[in-house]
Amino acid sequence: MTMSPMSSKKELSPEQHEGLLKILKARFEKNMNRHQGLEWANVQRKLEAQTDKLWSLYEMERTGGEPDVVGHDNKTDDYIFYDCSAESPxxxxxxxxxxxxxxxxxxxxxxxxxxxxxxxxxxxxxxxxxxxxxxxxxxxxxxxxxxxxxxxxxxxxxxxxxxxxxxxxxxxxxxxxxxxxxxxxxxxxxxx
Incomplete structure (x- = not known):
């Protein structure tokens, strides 16, 4: 996926949206030890409902952070993403x-x-x-x-x-x- 620099509107094109979800899903499935007991379908549902958060994840990815889910806050029902790149982004x-x-x-x-x-x-x-x-x-x-x-x-x-x-x-x-x-x-x- 080609990552373009930050835009001022904080919205992703349909191609960027779809490409990012594929990357995040593949990373999620490859690193199940980071989020045991969590299901991608639930994470994706939350992401689809909050497209502004997708933009932030896109920026994390674009700058080399390799964001991934590392937990779920049961009180707020939030999924927590950290930069999981091997080295600092x-x-x-x-x-x-x-x-x-x-x-x-x-x-x-x-x-x-x-x-x-x-x-x-x-x-x-x-x-x-x-x-x-x-x-x-x-x-x-x-x-x-x-x-x-x-x-x-x-x-x-x-x-x-x-x-x-x-x-x-x-x-x-x-x-x-x-x-x-x-x-x-x-x-x-x-x-x-």
């Missing part, structure tokens, strides 16, 4: 943490920041806890790292946190929020 790397961090750089500014990119896609950054839950489903970020939602107390002091997996262990680290690296992006989540 390629189309979301080399970004600092947020707008304030981007503006603080005097030179060599990155093209974007994680918080605003996620907001433009209508998704949320994973928290450290959610990131650790994802790592129970497989081995992710063995060569890359991913910004995670940073507590306000840390951000207020100029820092931001990121996670990765090394030595069969999930690590949480800190960095200046203005930092960016070719191997650091962010992972998102979407509730449908």
């Amino acid at each position: 390629k189309g979301r790397r080399s970004v600092c943490y947020d707008r304030e961090a981007l503006e603080s750089r005097k030179e060599h500014k990155p093209q974007n920041n994680a918080i605003e990119m996620a907001a433009a896609m209508d998704i949320e950054l994973l928290t450290e806890e959610q990131y650790r839950e994802l790592q129970k489903l497989g081995n992710f970020d063995l060569k890359t790292s991913s910004w995670v939602k940073t507590p306000a107390s840390i951000r207020k002091l100029g820092g931001a946190i990121f996670c990765d997996r090394r030595y069969d262990t999930v690590f949480m680290y800190h960095n200046g929020a203005e930092s960016y690296y070719a191997a650091r992006g962010f992972r998102g989540l979407l509730r449908v």
Whole structure:
């Protein structure tokens, strides 16, 4: 499926809609360990009823996130999608943490920041806890790292946190929020 850049109208063409559903269904069926006890037909029904969420999933896919269902919230009846790409999504790397961090750089500014990119896609950054839950489903970020939602107390002091997996262990680290690296992006989540 050809993925075109974000459009301002947040709607998919019939071809994009159909192509994305095929990709999501195939990924769902290939990775049943991520969502044991859930059925694709129920997920698809929810997706068909909320086409704005399909647009966000399309953007997650287009930027290399490989979104997949990782759970179901029985209270809200929401299906929870995380970026499940083996490494931090390629189309979301080399970004600092947020707008304030981007503006603080005097030179060599990155093209974007994680918080605003996620907001433009209508998704949320994973928290450290959610990131650790994802790592129970497989081995992710063995060569890359991913910004995670940073507590306000840390951000207020100029820092931001990121996670990765090394030595069969999930690590949480800190960095200046203005930092960016070719191997650091962010992972998102979407509730449908």
